[in-house]
Amino acid sequence: MPITTVGLDADDTLWHNETIFRLTHARFVDLLDDHGDRETIETRLADVERRNLRLYGYGVKGFTLSMIETAMELCDGGAPPEVVREILAAGREMLAHPVETLPGVDEALAALSEKYRLVLITKGDLMDQERKVAASGLGDLFAAVEIVSEKERETYDRVFARHGTGAKEAVMAGNSVKSDVIPAIEAGAFAVHIPYHVTWVHEIAEPPVDHPRFGHLDNISALPAWIAERAQT
Numbered sequence: 001m002p003i004t005t006v007g008l009d010a011d012d013t014l015w016h017n018e019t020i021f022r023l024t025h026a027r028f029v030d031l032l033d034d035h036g037d038r039e040t041i042e043t044r045l046a047d048v049e050r051r052n053l054r055l056y057g058y059g060v061k062g063f064t065l066s067m068i069e070t071a072m073e074l075c076d077g078g079a080p081p082e083v084v085r086e087i088l089a090a091g092r093e094m095l096a097h098p099v100e101t102l103p104g105v106d107e108a109l110a111a112l113s114e115k116y117r118l119v120l121i122t123k124g125d126l127m128d129q130e131r132k133v134a135a136s137g138l139g140d141l142f143a144a145v146e147i148v149s150e151k152e153r154e155t156y157d158r159v160f161a162r163h164g165t166g167a168k169e170a171v172m173a174g175n176s177v178k179s180d181v182i183p184a185i186e187a188g189a190f191a192v193h194i195p196y197h198v199t200w201v202h203e204i205a206e207p208p209v210d211h212p213r214f215g216h217l218d219n220i221s222a223l224p225a226w227i228a229e230r231a232q233t
Contacts, residue, residue: 003231005164006112006223007156007184009174010122010129012196013220014109015101015136021063022198024090028067031086035074045070046201053202057149059125064091095128099135104221106138111224113141119163120145121155121172123179151179156187171227173220178205185213190230194220 011017029041036044049066056062067087071079112118120142122129129147133139144163148155160167167187174180175196184191185208192215193207208214215226 003169003171003190003227004117005119005160005170006116006227007119007121007159007170007172007189008109009172009176009180010120010132011124012175013102013173013180013194014105014138015099015132018196018198018200020094020097021200024063024067024094027090028070028087031083032071032074041070041074044074048073050202057125058123059128060091060094061125061128063094064088067091095131099132101136101138102220104219108220108223109138109141112227115224116171116227117143117164119143119159121151121159122147123149123151151176151183153183153186156184156189160187160189171230173217173223175199176203176205177207178203181205181207181214185211189213190215190227192217192223192226194218194223 008014025042025045028045029038032041035041045066048070049063052062052066052069056065064087068079068084071083071087075083109118118141120133124147126147133145139145146159156167156172160170164170167184167189171190171192172180172184173192173194175194176199177193181191181193182205190213194217207216217223217226
């Protein structure tokens with residue numbers, strides 16, 4: 001069966017993202033160090049984020065709202081105005097942060113685009129993700145860009161049917177086992193895990209290491225060769 005389409009995640013697969021969130025996490029903890037230790041603050045923020053994902057979705061704006069809500073809870077509903085201002089400033093800085101592609105991305109995507117239809121499949125805020133795609137300089141390599149609220153089996157069924165020849169003739173590559181690998185395989189696609197050096201707590205899952213359509217690569221540079229080998233079998 002041929003491979004016609006390659007889906008690619010964006011954040012922490014094509015460019016840095018989680019490190020920017022981690023820096024803001026640290027800034028948030030320092031801002032509230034009078035109201036709890038690091039573990040308490042980070043656990044509370046993670047709980048609030050998890051609770052809010054279905055309301056705000058993924059991205060900087062939802063994260064900023066969750067930081068404000070966490071600060072309100074830790075301060076018994078009375079977070080000082082300067083704390084709220086600092087959180088809002090941190091959110092704005094994240095939204096304006098330069099886009100830095102990861103090593104090997106430009107070359108790998110250029111090689112893949114010569115043989116396959118490339119589709120960017122990413123979660124997150126619409127405006128922010130569109131900004132990052134434009135700033136990355138990679139936009140012209142993609143036949144389509146899909147910014148979705150969640151990555152589930154149905155997502156990959158729909159996207160690969162719309163922009164390709166179906167999931168069975170597609171590969172999905174990304175840094176999240178939970179979002180980029182497991183549901184893509186459930187849809188019938190190949191899926192390749194290319195880990196980033198840090199993983200958001202809400203994206204951690206066990207990889208399906210024994211599945212015949214699963215692959216693991218240390219760097220995206222190896223992706224064209226990995227796909228070529230499957231395309232020949």
